[in-house]
Amino acid sequence: MNKIEELKRWYECKREGRTEEYKTYKTHLKSKKSDIERFKGYITDAKIKLEETKLRFPETSKECKDAKDQVERWKHSLKATELALKFMRPNIPEDIEYRNTHGGEDFVRKLQEIASPNLDLRFHGTPIYFAEQIIKSGEISSTADRYDGYIKSTDMKGEISASTIKSVNRTIDFFSDMASYMHSLPAGCIFAILPKDQADANYGPDLLHSVNLKENPEQLFGLITTPENIEQVTNWMKESGFQDKGVYTFEGFLEAVKEKSQIIDNQLGREKSNISYKQKENDYLFEEEEVKEIATSKDIRIGRINKLQEKIKNRNKLENLKGREENQNSEPSRD
Numbered sequence: 001m002n003k004i005e006e007l008k009r010w011y012e013c014k015r016e017g018r019t020e021e022y023k024t025y026k027t028h029l030k031s032k033k034s035d036i037e038r039f040k041g042y043i044t045d046a047k048i049k050l051e052e053t054k055l056r057f058p059e060t061s062k063e064c065k066d067a068k069d070q071v072e073r074w075k076h077s078l079k080a081t082e083l084a085l086k087f088m089r090p091n092i093p094e095d096i097e098y099r100n101t102h103g104g105e106d107f108v109r110k111l112q113e114i115a116s117p118n119l120d121l122r123f124h125g126t127p128i129y130f131a132e133q134i135i136k137s138g139e140i141s142s143t144a145d146r147y148d149g150y151i152k153s154t155d156m157k158g159e160i161s162a163s164t165i166k167s168v169n170r171t172i173d174f175f176s177d178m179a180s181y182m183h184s185l186p187a188g189c190i191f192a193i194l195p196k197d198q199a200d201a202n203y204g205p206d207l208l209h210s211v212n213l214k215e216n217p218e219q220l221f222g223l224i225t226t227p228e229n230i231e232q233v234t235n236w237m238k239e240s241g242f243q244d245k246g247v248y249t250f251e252g253f254l255e256a257v258k259e260k261s262q263i264i265d266n267q268l269g270r271e272k273s274n275i276s277y278k279q280k281e282n283d284y285l286f287e288e289e290e291v292k293e294i295a296t297s298k299d300i301r302i303g304r305i306n307k308l309q310e311k312i313k314n315r316n317k318l319e320n321l322k323g324r325e326e327n328q329n330s331e332p333s334r335d
Contacts, residue, residue, distance in 0.1 A: 013090050021090040025184040032085050032183075039078035046070040065149075072150035076143055083129035088184045095228045096181045102250040103178045103187070103226075108169045110254055115165050116261035118268060120201055121221060122162035122208055124191045125175030128229060131189035135236045138214035140191060145210060155207075162193060162208040170206075176224075186229050192221040192253070213242070221260075222246035224253045 001009075013022040046067070053067040115121065124140055134140050142155035155161050163171040172178060177188030193211060195201035196219055200209050213220050222245055225233055234247045246256055 009090065018090055018092070021092075021184075025088060025090040028184040029085075029088055032081055032088065035081045036078065036085070039074050039081060042074040043071060043078065046074055068148065069150045072143075072147040073152075076147050076150065076152060080127075080129070083133070084127070084183075084185060087128055087186055089186075091181045091184055092228065095187070095226060098226050098228075099178045099181070099187050103172055103176070105169070107250050107254070108172070111168065111257060112165055114254060114258045114261060116265050118264050119165075119257070119261050120195060121165055121257070122193045122195065123164075123168045123171040124160055124162045124193060124208075124211075125171040125177070125188060126191070127177040127180065127188040128186045128225075131191075131223070131225075131233065132236055134191070134213075135233070135240050135242065138212060138240065140193075140211040140213070142210070158210055159203070159207050160210055161206055163206050167206055187226040189229070189233060190224040192224060194219050194221055217242065217245070220245050222248055222253065222256060224248050224250060226250075 013019055050067040050071055053064050057063040140160050142160055143150055143152040144157040176190050211219055227249055
């Protein structure tokens with residue numbers, strides 16, 4: 001941000017009575033810039049240490065791996081800080097209030113109440129600056145994939161952490177940056193993802209395989225974020241070809257899940273009804289040999305004829321029932 005834009009920001013905060021927020025923001029800004037220089041120094045030192053370690057140990061040794069991980073660790077920290085710097089701004093009290101009100105236990109409880117057990121949603125939380133990178137690259141991957149094997153948390157190569165509806169509170173509390181206002185940053189985003197297939201769904205507790213949204217856009221159900229980010233995140237999605245995917249506030253996401261859950265449950269209900277109908281229908285079908293035997297038998301017994309008449313009667317009942325169901329389904333909705 002140049003000096004003119006920074007001056008405009010100062011006058012805006014003064015006009016809105018947010019001078020304290022502006023002072024706090026400037027303190028955080030100075031700290032981030034200091035971190036950037038510090039991380040650059042750490043990278044230089046770590047590279048020197050790596051070369052020294054290579055002279056003493058084989059490159060496949062644990063010592064070399066640990067030294068290499070240190071280089072990647074500081075590269076990751078530097079990149080994250082540089083990206084965060086672009087998003088820093090003075091806090092707005094209404095934004096903080098929204099995060100504290102909507103991003104907590106009440107949201108989790110409502111989500112767990114309304115979500116269909118047949119909707120297998122997974123959640124991956126990330127700061128706002130990494131959300132931009134994910135959307136524009138179309139990939140959700142681990143640090144091990146992006147930083148030459150360096151594992152920042154527990155995600156190995158080829159996998160990502162992704163909580164379920166039962167454990168989504170962990171994603172909100174620890175990975176979606178709801179408390180980033182303490183560093184003068186916007187809230188993060190939560191990617192709502194569908195497993196690629198059954199093998200992906202069963203991969204591990206709170207884990208999925210890495211997600212390539214460019215190749216498998218159907219896996220992205222939508223994004224959850226706060227009102228302060230909606231416009232910007234929506235623009236990123238459009239620019240990246242995901243304009244048909246929803247960007248939701250927390251309450252908006254609950255509505256989307258409720259609607260999708262009803263669609264899924266209704267569809268499964270109709271499928272079960274059709275299966276049930278087919279099973280009943282099979283009970284009243286006449287086998288070819290059965291009809292032939294009755295028709296050609298010289299000794300047609302009364303019991304056999306009664307059985308045939310009963311089947312005909314039941315089949316007619318079933319056809320009438322099916323006709324009434326089709327008429328009901330074809331009537332226009334009254335909603």
